[in-house]
Amino acid sequence: MTTNVSELVDGWLHLWNGELDRAAGLVTPDFRVHAALMGGGDSSALSGPEALAGWIAQTRAAFTDLTFAIEVGPIVQDDLLAVRWAVKGTYGGGFPGAAAEPGTSVAFTGTDTLRIAGDRLAEYWVNSDIHVLLAQLEVG
Structure with a gap:
């Protein structure tokens, strides 16, 4: 591993906070996402910087002022790093099946595991x- 982990984590956080132009310099051309998608499909089509930026943009589209923060980490082992994050934002409408009114505050947490190359x-x-x-x- 030749890079500074804190720079990767900082770039990852800024990317999820809406700086989508960071994707090209942050992830490999063949970057792979492993996630359960809201539509029920797998994430095999999410490969590369453009697909990642598009997925993040789609995620952010239903929520205004979406802000991610790191709660724990980074935890590093060999070529893997993990972070626990929390996100807060405001529902802007358009989420399939949602009965909540636009303007509803949302907050939830998660864990990202990333492989460094x-x-x-x-x-x-x-x-x-x-x-x-x-x-x-x-x-x-």
């Missing part, structure tokens, strides 16, 4: 408390 992030596994978000949005 050289000086970039190459792979991403996410485990989030999505059930907490769905309850706040009154998805039923």
Whole structure:
């Protein structure tokens, strides 16, 4: 591992906080996402910086002022790093199945595990408390 972990974590946090142009310099061209998608599909199509930035933009589209913060980490082992994060924001509408009114405050947490290759992030596994978000949005 040749890069500064704190720079990767800082870049990752800024990326999720809406600085989507960071994706190209932060992740490898063949970056892979491993996540359960809201539509029920797998994440195999989410590969590379553009797909990652598009997925983040789609996530942020339903919420205004979405702000991620690191709660724990980074925890580093070999070429892997993990962070526990918390996010807060305001529901802006348009989430499938949501009965909550736009303007509803939302907050939930999760854990990201990332694989480092050289000086970039190459792979991403996410485990989030999505059930907490769905309850706040009154998805039923």
